[in-house]
Amino acid sequence: MNLLNFNHSIPSLFVLSFRVYQKNFIPIIFLTSILMTPAFLIGIAGWGETESIIFFLSAHLLEGAVTLGIIGIAFGHFFPSLGILRSLRSFFFIGSIHVAILQYLLFITGVMGLTLPFPLSIIVITIWLIGLLLTSMAQPVFVVESVRGIRALGRSIKLARSNLSRVFLVLVISTVLQFFLFALIFSIFMPDLNLDLQKNEGEGLPILFSEILSDPRINQAIRWAQYLVSLLFYPFASLLCTFLYFDLAKQQNHLNISHLEQMSNKLFGTPIQNTKESEDSNEENILEPKDVKIIDPDRSIDDKE
Numbered sequence: 301m302n303l304l305n306f307n308h309s310i311p312s313l314f315v316l317s318f319r320v321y322q323k324n325f326i327p328i329i330f331l332t333s334i335l336m337t338p339a340f341l342i343g344i345a346g347w348g349e350t351e352s353i354i355f356f357l358s359a360h361l362l363e364g365a366v367t368l369g370i371i372g373i374a375f376g377h378f379f380p381s382l383g384i385l386r387s388l389r390s391f392f393f394i395g396s397i398h399v400a401i402l403q404y405l406l407f408i409t410g411v412m413g414l415t416l417p418f419p420l421s422i423i424v425i426t427i428w429l430i431g432l433l434l435t436s437m438a439q440p441v442f443v444v445e446s447v448r449g450i451r452a453l454g455r456s457i458k459l460a461r462s463n464l465s466r467v468f469l470v471l472v473i474s475t476v477l478q479f480f481l482f483a484l485i486f487s488i489f490m491p492d493l494n495l496d497l498q499k500n501e502g503e504g505l506p507i508l509f510s511e512i513l514s515d516p517r518i519n520q521a522i523r524w525a526q527y528l529v530s531l532l533f534y535p536f537a538s539l540l541c542t543f544l545y546f547d548l549a550k551q552q553n554h555l556n557i558s559h560l561e562q563m564s565n566k567l568f569g570t571p572i573q574n575t576k577e578s579e580d581s582n583e584e585n586i587l588e589p590k591d592v593k594i595i596d597p598d599r600s601i602d603d604k605e
Contacts, residue, residue: 303374304557308547310469317539320370324379328369328535331381335362336530343523355526356407359534360400363439364392366538367545368567371444375561376570383568395448399438402453406431434460436471440545444560459548470544474537482529489521 308316321328339355365384372380387393410428413421434457441459442452460467549555564570 303370303543304546304555304560305550306547307550308543310466310473313470313540313543313547314473317536317543320373320539321536324369324373327379327381328366329531331365331369331379331384332362332531332535334385335365336527336534340527353404355530356404357397357400359530360403360439361393361396362534363538363541364396364399364443366535367440367443367542368392370539370542370546371560371564372568372570375564375573376568380568387567392443395442395446396439398449399442399452402449403435403438406435433468433471436460436467436541437545437548440542444545444549445554459545459552462552463548467544467548470540474540478529478533478537481533482525485528486521486525489524491517491521 303316303320306316335358336355339351339358342354343351365388368384368387369379369381372378372383406428410425410432413424413428415421416424435453437456437459438452441447441455445452445455447455546555561570561572565572
């Protein structure tokens, strides 16, 4: 089955993503850990706001890196983690970060909408969620089509609108799976809290929640759960988003397989199959004639005389 040129259903997108993730688990986890390490180190240093920004950018950079990995698998049958890390020194890193920054600005706009009055906040948050949905494939668009910045977001919106129900279902299911995994991991690291419920009974639930969230042990449990989810689930979500992009791009006839094959050859040294197939076909088309009689030129001259 060709990874880049296959008609998918929603279940097959999840199945294929899981199979690729399972088969290439070690190189994918290695790549993810390298990309998420800067945010983790900044968090240990105590720079909370900077950590959240770097974490967001690293997660979206991972989407672009996984897209390159799928191209490497399609033409080389291996996930080229080292080749992807080498490509981060080139234009790919700058372009991917550019797209990620625009996605972060969109994310911050939605967060700021939470502080608005009730009717207006609902409108802003709804538009924000729709924007996140439509621009979810911006990183694969940049990698495959070399479209940067606002144009990558616009191209992602166009692709998502072509089959909005499929994009919505895939992302919603992925988000629900991520939530359950986070809840499971958080329950493992959740510390035992000795809360005086009778004391807080008259103060209400908001005061109780604020007391829980201010506990440093809770914050540490949230951080561990967040990074473990990013390490284990984000690569799968990136695979799912990338395969969704290829599926929609194929439906609109926007996939240039030969271009992707040359890209894979240039970045990862994978063979170009089309060239080999054409050479083989040319060799097969050369037919050697049978029962050829060789004419002696000297004898033909004697016959004429």
